[in-house]
Amino acid sequence: MNAHDELQRTLNPTCTGTSVIALQYKTGVVVLTDRVVSYGKMARYKNVSRQYKVNDNVLIAFGGDHADFHWLQNVIERQVLLWKRFDQDIGPKALHGYLTSLLYGRRCKMNPIWNTLVVAGVEEEEKNNKETSTPFIGVITQKGCAYQVKHIATGLGAFLLNQAVEDEWRKKGEDLSREDAEAVLRKSLELTIYHDCVADNEFEIGRVDATEGVVLGKEEKVIGDWSIAETNCQYE
């Protein structure tokens, strides 16, 4: 390329994932993502996970560009190794802080990483003492806007699900069991497949538990109730 040529940034993500839904329960965090890669609105690839196990304490789920996240996986892996040099396992809080700066730095260069990240995990206060571990969910947008929450739905899910998730969460609050939390996630996914045209009905639920560590989910499927579709005038 000639030095006087204009430099153009990637203005749109290419192969994308949609919503991430995550919820804290009593001793950990559950995370739901579907397993489809969209190319625009086309469901281009199936059976692709959007969850990445960082170590025994941290699980990252993402929405947005798959290629950008592949690059991020490499960055994260190097961070894990850096911390290993000092006999530490990087915790969700530290990784959340690091990735926030990274994403914000990139948006300041007008070259953002096109992902919404959900850093889920358990934060160890003391080594080898699970009693003091606390669940953690941190969110980072592609512009580096970051916050910590008890429950989150990203992407189109943000418009559809946050109220539904919060209503369920508030019924039991901190004492929510894992089974209850997963039920909320399944219900939420059902809502996304009704409303979000790029959401898929094949999904997985990963979790990070204080005692079990990271447990990646198995592929699951939901059909839902489409009887209401008959009342839609565009439905054939």
Add this chain to the structure above:
Amino acid sequence: MFRNQYDSDVTVWSPQGRLHQVEYAVEAMKQGSATVGIKSDTHAVIVALKRAQNELSSHQKKIYEIDVHAGVSIAGLLSDGRILARFLQTECSSWRWDYKQPVPIKKLAEAMQLKLQANTQYYGRRPFGVGILIAGYDKDGAHIIQTDPSAEVVSMHGTSIGARSQSARTYLERNVDKFEKCKTSCLISVFHLFILASPEELIVHALLALRDTLPAEENLSAQNTSIGIVGKDSPFSLLEDAQVSVHLNSVSTHPRTTAQAQGGGAEPMQM
């Protein structure tokens, strides 16, 4: 003095495989006023002897806080030491900036090691004329890290550097003997000596070791003694003169052992 043709620069090897300039820097550390560091499983203590240039001047600061969970004490050229303390403060704050968490003490040790070593490998550079003790508490417990100008960086259970510091180390080792009744290995005994000690006992042990570095006619005072302590659920604190006096009182009840004569016998220079 000991001039020879192989000491013109740090990068020059002697035929015996020594780097004379680096060794001279270590001598500078050995002539600085002494400092002692010991740890238990929950706390790390550093104590230091401060010198005053003359009767009218104040005592020089020897212990610096570098973060909420760590502090350093310096023996040698204090102006060099202050640069290193500032460097460690920057390391602590940049780790906090990146990860919103206190830096692991191991990371500080590695950063120090790299910085010190660079000054022994490039011509025209000068090694830092100081040794440093880092006292810190992190997820792995309490730590005492000892550094010297030759970039030897080691983790210790208890140690001392500076003028007549051999006497302090002797104190630490002698108290090991008392415990050797129940433990055989020397290293394990040092561990057991301090591991169960309360923070107050730890300070007293450190001060007794430090007192042994003084010539018979001198003694510890609130003016010439500095104490820093850090531990589980207690942030690093540099004790005030009044608090120092309290600990000195409990030390004064212990009879003084004869000051140990030290080999080399160089006059301690004012620094």
